[in-house]
Amino acid sequence: MPAKPKPVEGEKKVFMTGNEVVAWAAAAAGAECMYGYPITPQNEIMHYWTRLAPKFGLIFLQTEDELAAGFTMLGGVLAGRKSFTATAGPGNTLMQEPLSMAEMMRLPAVVVIQQRGGPSTGQVVYSQQEVTLTSLGGNGEGLRVVYSTSSHQDLYDYTIKAFNTAWRYRFPTFVLGDGYQGKMREPVVMYDPELRGVELVPAEPYVGRPGTPGVDRPPAHLRNAYSIEEELYEAVMELVREYEKVAPEIVEHEAFGVDGARVVAVAHGVVFRAVKGVVRELRQQGVPVGYFRPITLRPFPADALRRVAATGVRLLVVESAYGQLARLVKEALSGLPAEVHGLYKPGVLVGQGEIATRIKTLVQGG
Amino acid sequence: MDLDVVEPFFTLRPIKRELEARGLQVVARERHTLGLGETGVPLPAEAKWALRREGDVILDVGYGAYGAQTLNLVEGADRHPDLQVLAVINVARPMTATVEDVVAHVRELGRVDGLINNTHLGEETTVELVQEGARLVTAAARLLGLPVVATSVVKELAPLLGGRDVMGNPVRVLERFMPRAFW
Amino acid sequence: MKGVQIQPAMPRSWRPETKPHKFCPGCGHGIVLKALGEAIDELEIQDRVVFGCDIGCSLLAWDFFNVDTVQTHHGRTTPVMVGMKRANPELIVVAYMGDGGGYAIGTQHLVNAATRNDRITVILVNNTQYGMTGGQMAPTTLPGQKTETTPFGRDPELTGYPIQGPEMVASITRDGAYVARGTVAKPRQLKGFIKRALQNQMAGRGFSFVEALSTCPTNWRTNAEDTWKFIEKEMTKYFKVGEVKVPPELARGKGEREDG
Numbered sequence: 190m191p192a193k194p195k196p197v198e199g200e201k202k203v204f205m206t207g208n209e210v211v212a213w214a215a216a217a218a219g220a221e222c223m224y225g226y227p228i229t230p231q232n233e234i235m236h237y238w239t240r241l242a243p244k245f246g247l248i249f250l251q252t253e254d255e256l257a258a259g260f261t262m263l264g265g266v267l268a269g270r271k272s273f274t275a276t277a278g279p280g281n282t283l284m285q286e287p288l289s290m291a292e293m294m295r296l297p298a299v300v301v302i303q304q305r306g307g308p309s310t311g312q313v314v315y316s317q318q319e320v321t322l323t324s325l326g327g328n329g330e331g332l333r334v335v336y337s338t339s340s341h342q343d344l345y346d347y348t349i350k351a352f353n354t355a356w357r358y359r360f361p362t363f364v365l366g367d368g369y370q371g372k373m374r375e376p377v378v379m380y381d382p383e384l385r386g387v388e389l390v391p392a393e394p395y396v397g398r399p400g401t402p403g404v405d406r407p408p409a410h411l412r413n414a415y416s417i418e419e420e421l422y423e424a425v426m427e428l429v430r431e432y433e434k435v436a437p438e439i440v441e442h443e444a445f446g447v448d449g450a451r452v453v454a455v456a457h458g459v460v461f462r463a464v465k466g467v468v469r470e471l472r473q474q475g476v477p478v479g480y481f482r483p484i485t486l487r488p489f490p491a492d493a494l495r496r497v498a499a500t501g502v503r504l505l506v507v508e509s510a511y512g513q514l515a516r517l518v519k520e521a522l523s524g525l526p527a528e529v530h531g532l533y534k535p536g537v538l539v540g541q542g543e544i545a546t547r548i549k550t551l552v553q554g555g
Numbered sequence: 556m557d558l559d560v561v562e563p564f565f566t567l568r569p570i571k572r573e574l575e576a577r578g579l580q581v582v583a584r585e586r587h588t589l590g591l592g593e594t595g596v597p598l599p600a601e602a603k604w605a606l607r608r609e610g611d612v613i614l615d616v617g618y619g620a621y622g623a624q625t626l627n628l629v630e631g632a633d634r635h636p637d638l639q640v641l642a643v644i645n646v647a648r649p650m651t652a653t654v655e656d657v658v659a660h661v662r663e664l665g666r667v668d669g670l671i672n673n674t675h676l677g678e679e680t681t682v683e684l685v686q687e688g689a690r691l692v693t694a695a696a697r698l699l700g701l702p703v704v705a706t707s708v709v710k711e712l713a714p715l716l717g718g719r720d721v722m723g724n725p726v727r728v729l730e731r732f733m734p735r736a737f738w
Numbered sequence: 739m740k741g742v743q744i745q746p747a748m749p750r751s752w753r754p755e756t757k758p759h760k761f762c763p764g765c766g767h768g769i770v771l772k773a774l775g776e777a778i779d780e781l782e783i784q785d786r787v788v789f790g791c792d793i794g795c796s797l798l799a800w801d802f803f804n805v806d807t808v809q810t811h812h813g814r815t816t817p818v819m820v821g822m823k824r825a826n827p828e829l830i831v832v833a834y835m836g837d838g839g840g841y842a843i844g845t846q847h848l849v850n851a852a853t854r855n856d857r858i859t860v861i862l863v864n865n866t867q868y869g870m871t872g873g874q875m876a877p878t879t880l881p882g883q884k885t886e887t888t889p890f891g892r893d894p895e896l897t898g899y900p901i902q903g904p905e906m907v908a909s910i911t912r913d914g915a916y917v918a919r920g921t922v923a924k925p926r927q928l929k930g931f932i933k934r935a936l937q938n939q940m941a942g943r944g945f946s947f948v949e950a951l952s953t954c955p956t957n958w959r960t961n962a963e964d965t966w967k968f969i970e971k972e973m974t975k976y977f978k979v980g981e982v983k984v985p986p987e988l989a990r991g992k993g994e995r996e997d998g
Contacts, residue, residue, distance in 0.1 A: 204647040204676050213649065226843070227871040227887070235874070236886045240650070243890070250897070251875050251887045254813065254843035279793075279811055310793060310811065376676040379649065598956050603763040619873070620889040624959035628763075633961070 200380040207370040208233035214348035222248040222265040222272035224258045228280040229313035230368035231303040255280040259287025269394025275301035289327035293413040297355035304367040306536035315368040316536040320513035324487040332432045334362040335487040337457040341377035356390040442490035446479030452551045453479045456507040467544045491521035498527040507532045622664035646674040646688040657695035669704040682715045689720040749775025751784045753804045766952025769922040773929035790815045792839035794870045813844030833860045837876040859946045865954040873957035877901040908983040914944025917983040921951035
């Protein structure tokens with residue numbers, strides 16, 4: 190059988206929307222199945238995937254809803270193909286059902302979330318209000334990996350990384366974007382990951398392996414239900430141990446100007462872009478500020494942030510939500526006498542002017 | 556007029572007032588009627604009768620599986636003697652990055668009278684890229700039997716390009732309002 | 739004519755302040771909602787009706803009527819109205835939704851409400867695709883029809899054939915149910931079906947369901963002529979217009995049977 194053409198060959202700088210980037214990156218990562226249900230603002234991921242599908246032999250099904258999209262994705266994973274879905278808002282709420290199963294059974298689900306305003310139908314445009322849901326959703330311990338992107342290059346790089354992380358560590362893995370990232374157009378470098386030395390972790394089936402079960406090989410008996418409390422306790426502790434063991438390999442953040450800073454702004458996603466600009470400008474004016482950007486919201490870069498907070502610096506959490514990132518920050522810093530202030534704008538972009546004013550007030554001791 | 560009903564993300568709407576101040580009438584929904592929870596795809600009634608207006612009418616058709624068929628939504632558009640359907644091509648977009656892809660893409664659109672080379676990488680556009688786009692689009696145009704109506708370029712780069720691109724197509728200078736839209 | 743005030747021909751139960759409505763030119767929702775408004779007027783139940791709408795273009799009807807309205811979540815209008823009716827049976831509840839809200843994400847609720855014979859009236863608008871989100875495939879998309887998630891045409895081998903909603907509801911319900919499929923191409927007949935679907939609820943007889951074939955020229959990308967051709971000639975190849983199940987008492991009653 191002729192080899193399928195590679196979706197992305199070589200390396201090239203291109204111009205497109207964030208949703209299109211996700212479709213290409215997933216294909217470049219070796220994803221073969223996408224399952225999805227329409228919900229704004231991520232529909233175009235499906236639109237582009239269905240157009241790429243015949244060229245590269247990809248599978249797609251638009252399911253009856255997000256519950257089905259999540260569970261069909263898990264079916265694809267169990268059958269040994271890299272599978273993913275994408276959703277937002279109310280769809281993300283529904284997705285907690287299948288993702289709880291993935292968490293319990295260590296299934297390498299990959300989900301792209303393009304945040305929109307909430308709760309409920311909210312607005313279809315933008316927010317950062319799905320942080321809690323994406324990081325800690327489901328009826329378990331939130332054993333998930335969440336990458337928060339802030340540019341199209343991030344969307345490309347981290348969508349590929351999400352598949353590798355999922356299949357290497359076997360925890361549900363998310364790419365957390367938002368409606369603006371999904372719809373904006375900017376330049377991005379598309380590349381064949383293997384050309385850049387990024388090893389693509391292979392998928393493997395959980396079921397349907399060669400041989401007769403019970404004869405040639407043990408049967409796969411996969412379950413997520415236990416009879417007694419102690420049994421579940423052992424199972425969950427095993428999950429937690431495994432998660433905590435690999436968390437240091439997964440966690441990512443970036444920081445700038447924290448040494449000697451009086452105020453450090455903490456932000457993620459597109460809000461980080463604004464914060465970065467403000468911090469660099471203020472530093473040029475001699476204001477002692479820095480920034481801290483968690484790239485993984487789960488596992489949260491707690492150690493790195495604790496080192497920053499231990500200096501007694503004031504932290505300003507800036508987000509398009511009412512304290513969802515701040516909640517993760519405060520949990521990470523618990524036990525330290527850290528001052529955490531908030532600039533919360535649920536569902537709207539935070540302007541650079543506003544960020545600058547607030548930082549300056551905090552620097553002056555206000 | 557914003558006819559993008561698949562991805563109606565606000566291409567013209569936020570800058571509506573500014574364009575109107577310059578004498579352009581913009582037919583698109585205002586922000587406050589958008590959504591109620593969804594995209595606000597519904598077309599305003601004036602869209603249907605856009606060609607009844609005086610002067611030049613520019614229809615932004617956007618993308619979608621139906622291509623130029625979207626013009627069916629504007630009464631009389633397909634029959635109007637002055638109608639020109641121009642396909643705007645950006646070779647920096649992966650789906651239209653080669654001559655073959657551009658030809659296939661244009662063929663799927665339905666009626667197209669000419670191509671515009673709008674090759675760019677946003678803020679990172681270079682003259683070389685625009686010229687490369689001109690070569691590619693012109694080659695595709697030749698295979699399609701269509702003219703290249705123009706190469707468009709932002710006013711910052713226009714002096715480096717001159718009045719005609721490397722393939723001899725006329726250059727049209729763009730003054731960008733889009734950064735004042737959401738992107 | 740002296741002293742005559744020209745009013746637009748609008749049902750009394752419509753809310754004039756929110757007209758002209760926000761639907762696209764050529765959209766069938768306006769016709770279905772007019773049929774519903776007229777039925778409410780003729781039955782004189784404006785003070786008892788509660789109107790529920792779903793996500794999608796149906797949500798644009800949230801302030802359409804001078805009738806209490808609740809906009810719910812996608813596919814959940816049916817259970818919300820079921821809960822409401824069980825809490826206050828005096829209300830006449832209408833669950834209004836599109837092909838996604840009834841036949842995709844809302845199917846389980848539709849099937850269960852029908853099986854329970856919940857005394858509610860469901861009106862489902864079928865325009866063969868998901869309009870509000872930009873024209874993706876729906877369970878009602880025709881074979882070969884292009885949508886944004888079937889850019890090369892719907893392949894029945896991969897995704898099946900268009901769902902036969904009223905026929906399914908008729909087969910899983912018992913004798914008290916009323917089931918019909920109307921079309922905006924025959925508005926008087928549609929109004930008659932909707933009126934019967936409301937009367938059936940008022941009589942406390944059973945689950946009442948009307949699918950309305952409707953137009954979406956925006957996402958079909960059709961001019962007026964092709965729009966009507968699609969709904970009258972193409973859609974009717976897969977969706978048969980008419981009453982599918984009528985309780986004998988309702989058939990014997992004075993309900994209008996117009997084939998307009």
